[in-house]
Amino acid sequence: MxxxxxxxxxxxxxxxxxxxxxxxxxxxxxxxxxxxxxxxxxxxxxxxxxxxxxxxxxxxxxxxxxxxxxxxxxxxxxxxxxxxxLADELAEDHLGRFAAERAKRPKVMPTVLSVDEVKRLLDAFDSANSQYGLMARLQYGGGLRRSEVVNMRVMDVDLDRQMLMVRHGKGAKDRASVLPATLIEPLKKQIAQVRTQWERDKAKGAGDAVLPDAVANKQPSAAKRLGWRYLFAARSLTEREDGNGLCRKHANASAYDRAISEAAKRAGLEKKVTSHTLRHSFATHLLESGYDIRTIQELLGHEDLSTTMIYTHVAATGPVGVRSPLDNLSV
CATH class of the missing domain: 1.10.150.130 (Tyrosine recombinase, N-terminal domain)
Incomplete structure (x- = not known):
């Protein structure tokens, strides 16, 4: 090998x-x-x-x-x-200690949209990109990473309990996040569309869902269930990686990014807006609404609290929320 x-x-x-x-x-x-x-x-x-x-x-x-x-x-x-x-071939201390010149990692404040800017962005998705618009709403509403939105399955959406299950997130960890009440009806329609598309794919011999390797090995029959279908699927069928027929993978992440950039331009936003901007905005807006930092940490799936603490620097309740002494002067 x-x-x-x-x-x-x-x-x-x-x-x-x-x-x-x-x-x-x-x-x-x-x-x-x-x-x-x-x-x-x-x-x-x-x-x-x-x-x-x-x-x-x-x-x-x-x-x-x-x-x-x-x-x-x-x-x-x-x-x-x-x-x-190479652990079996080399001594445990083969590398010893090394002191290379390390590139400094600058501390960059996250780009955050105001509530009004988020609304303008989400309203700017056109009808041709309605799926991407729903993905953006779900990402902002649940504080998800781009990969978590793209890889979400039908079974990960709990409409009754208003919860999103994020499986195998960063660090291969599962967590739960909030499902916005305003998205219940749109998600019901999306799942109905997935079901319709599933029936069409089955007629073409491409109805089996793409499963994670561990699931495919233990429960191959899961490929026949609607719950394992991607919530946001690709527009066209593609060849399976093993060469055994066609399948429908998840929506293209790069195309989703482009849709966000185009929506930001239509909304007239001057800030650099990416899919991760929605996650940053989710965390900042929760902090500004008075939610405690530990709750936000759990919703975001951060292992280290210090990662979540960066939002305290951009929230209107943090340092940038201080009233400037200039505003107390009569200029």
Whole structure:
């Protein structure tokens, strides 16, 4: 088995997300390519140690000037390679200690929309992009990540209890979030559309849902259930990854991003608006409404409270909510 395939297999065993798997494979490849260019030949990772890792990370910081988060991802990928993929071949302290020049990660305040700006944005989705409009409303209303909206299944929507179940969120953790009462009827219509589309797909031999590997292995019959269908599905059928027929995957995340950007332009918003802006706005608006930071942390699925605390810096109840002394002067 090739090295990058080994990286993929170990990542999958540890239930890493597909994006993380791809990123780790890419960084391992770049790490080895960097040293191939220097040595004029391919060198196996066992030939490379702390000094070589330092040289690669310094290259990222100095020559490529990557962001701190990008360099941290590279470090994580390469340490993962040695610690988990090559653990049986190398000594535990093979890398030893390394002191590479680290790219500084700037502290960037999140972009937050006002309540009025959110309303203008959501109202700006045209009828041709009604599915994306509902996705945006659900993302803002539940504080979801883009991937969580895109990957949501029919069974994750509990209309009776007004709850959203987020399964395998960041860090492969499940959590519950709030389902806005104003979205109950639109979601009922969306689920009805999913059912209709499901019947059409079955007639074409493409009715089986795309299942996570663990579910496909233990409960293959789940593919026949409506609950496992994506709530927001792709517009067209595509070939299954195993080559066994057609399937309908989830809505395209990039197309969703473009729809948000186009809606922001139509709404006349000057701020840079992305799908994550809706999540930032959800958290900030809850904080401004008086909800405690721990509750918001749970709804967002943050492991560390310090991650949630950043919203205290942009909420109108925080530092930016202070009345400026200039306003007390008669100018």
């Amino acid at each position: 090739k090295l990058l395939e080994q990286v993929q297999m170990v990542c999958l065993r540890r239930r890493y997300s597909p994006k993380t798997v791809q990123a780790y494979q890419r960084w391992v490849k770049e790490y080895l390519q960097f040293h191939r260019n220097k040595a004029g030949r391919w060198r196996h990772p066992r030939e490379l140690g702390a000094a070589e890792l330092e040289a690669f990370l310094n290259h990222l910081a100095r020559q490529r000037r990557v962001a701190g988060s990008t360099q941290n991802q590279a470090v994580n990928a390469i340490v993962f390679l040695y610690k988990h993929v």
